[in-house]
Amino acid sequence: MKKTIVLLTALIMLLTVPVIVSAGQTSYSLYVNGQKVKVDKSPKIIQKIPYLSKEDVSKQLGYKVEWEKNNRKMKVSHAKSFVQMQVVDQADAVTGTFEGLPFEADGTVYVPLKQLSDNFPMKVLWDRLSKSVYVYLSDGQASSPIFDPDPVGDPGVLVPDDLITGTVEVSQIQISGAKISIQTSKSTIVSHSELQDPNRIVLDFEDARLTGDLNSGKGGGELILDHTYIQKIRFAQNDADIVRVVFDMKKPASYQIQSVEAGKRTEISFSEKRYKIVLDAGHGGKDSGAVGLDGRYEKDFNLSVAKKIAALMEKEDQLEVVMTRKDDTFMELTARGEMANKVGADLFISIHGNNFSDSKISGIETYYWHRESFAFATLLHNNIVKASGLPDRNLRRNDWRVIKTAKMPGVLLELGYMSNAKDHALMWSEEYQNKVAKAITDGVKAYLNIK
Numbered sequence: 001m002k003k004t005i006v007l008l009t010a011l012i013m014l015l016t017v018p019v020i021v022s023a024g025q026t027s028y029s030l031y032v033n034g035q036k037v038k039v040d041k042s043p044k045i046i047q048k049i050p051y052l053s054k055e056d057v058s059k060q061l062g063y064k065v066e067w068e069k070n071n072r073k074m075k076v077s078h079a080k081s082f083v084q085m086q087v088v089d090q091a092d093a094v095t096g097t098f099e100g101l102p103f104e105a106d107g108t109v110y111v112p113l114k115q116l117s118d119n120f121p122m123k124v125l126w127d128r129l130s131k132s133v134y135v136y137l138s139d140g141q142a143s144s145p146i147f148d149p150d151p152v153g154d155p156g157v158l159v160p161d162d163l164i165t166g167t168v169e170v171s172q173i174q175i176s177g178a179k180i181s182i183q184t185s186k187s188t189i190v191s192h193s194e195l196q197d198p199n200r201i202v203l204d205f206e207d208a209r210l211t212g213d214l215n216s217g218k219g220g221g222e223l224i225l226d227h228t229y230i231q232k233i234r235f236a237q238n239d240a241d242i243v244r245v246v247f248d249m250k251k252p253a254s255y256q257i258q259s260v261e262a263g264k265r266t267e268i269s270f271s272e273k274r275y276k277i278v279l280d281a282g283h284g285g286k287d288s289g290a291v292g293l294d295g296r297y298e299k300d301f302n303l304s305v306a307k308k309i310a311a312l313m314e315k316e317d318q319l320e321v322v323m324t325r326k327d328d329t330f331m332e333l334t335a336r337g338e339m340a341n342k343v344g345a346d347l348f349i350s351i352h353g354n355n356f357s358d359s360k361i362s363g364i365e366t367y368y369w370h371r372e373s374f375a376f377a378t379l380l381h382n383n384i385v386k387a388s389g390l391p392d393r394n395l396r397r398n399d400w401r402v403i404k405t406a407k408m409p410g411v412l413l414e415l416g417y418m419s420n421a422k423d424h425a426l427m428w429s430e431e432y433q434n435k436v437a438k439a440i441t442d443g444v445k446a447y448l449n450i451k
């Protein structure tokens with residue numbers, strides 16, 4: 001009986017050694033929640049277990065790592081859970097003597113992701129051929145579904161549930177109405193992203209080779225089609241193991257991508273592009289903003305104009321409005337910009353009224369911070385100056401917290417001086433507010449090329 005066990009162990013060792021040698025030398029990429037991230041040290045796959053350096057565990061996964069070099073003990077914690085592990089020598093990890101324990105190599109400690117996924121709300125996948133390690137983190141409770149490859153995203157990675165490694169053949173592109181589908185011999189990872197100027201949607205099929213109808217011998221080709229959104233589809237063997245399919249768009253569109261038929265078909269459908277606009281009525285609640293000549297508050301002017309803009313924008317199919325506040329509530333400056341980032345806004349507009357000690361000062365000022373906001377700010381500013389009939393007090397660059405926090409093109413508008421008699425009277429008139437709201441809405445539509 002003892003002999004059999006020894007023999008079996010020897011056999012396993014023999015079988016596993018070649019795998020270790022090749023895998024240990026390969027450089028792997030790391031994807032966290034579908035996004036490729038830059039690692040300090042390439043992840044390692046040893047004995048079919050993916051390992052990440054302790055620096056990357058802390059930086060990329062956000063877990064707390066404590067390493068006691070003298071006792072060779074490691075503790076990784078997340079929320080209220082932790083896992084404590086003994087750190088072994090690299091040789092012991094490689095030969096499998098201490099399988100799945102952290103080990104020291106290349107001046108760092110490598111942490112087995114399996115120990116982490118057993119203890120924390122995360123899921124780990126790895127793929128030898130695309131040389132990638134995929135980590136899906138859920139910051140909620142461990143009971144919630146962890147692995148949910150959301151197919152909608154920009155950029156994103158579509159990982160079929162039943163991923164089988166090995167080269168896949170990309171053989172056919174089918175067009176059925178507005179939907180386009182791409183046939184593969186088996187499931188594979190598809191990454192997708194959007195590019196601008198000109199508008200393109202790019203799909204990369206990993207470990208893939210062009211075959212069948214698509215293999216013309218020239219390494220690629222194109223399909224010109226009659227489609228609402230697409231001008232043509234280009235496909236190519238992008239490098240030895242990636243097939244790239246590019247949709248050249250006639251106009252920007254929202255897209256949905258899903259994997260069907262056990263991952264053998266990737267379907268992509270298109271719809272009218274919708275833009276999210278965050279409208280921020282400045283101040284609110286305990287923060288009244290400027291106080292006008294007759295004692296009225298800037299916060300009320302801001303909200304009134306923001307509501308008028310929202311009403312105009314809501315009539316547009318392609319615009320979706322999110323307001324930072326809909327009533328007289330207080331909100332921190334940073335929270336306003338963060339809200340725009342969180343909802344994935346395309347544009348951010350903060351509405352204000354101005355105030356100055358010299359009551360002669362009158363006019364419109366438009367502020368922006370990020371360089372990418374310049375074109376949008378210029379367009380809005382010119383529109384507003386024209387519609388308001390007030391002096392042009394210029395487009396200005398300033399790091400106001402709201403427009404600094406919001407990452408998308410954003411502006412802070414000063415729609416007149418509450419300390420100036422003429423401006424003040426205009427600002428509280430329905431006519432002026434409607435004119436300005438329309439100028440802002442028209443500016444947004446022009447910027448987004450909405451007819």
Ligand SMILES: [Zn+2]
Nearest residue numbers: 282289352353
């Ligand atoms: Zn203000």
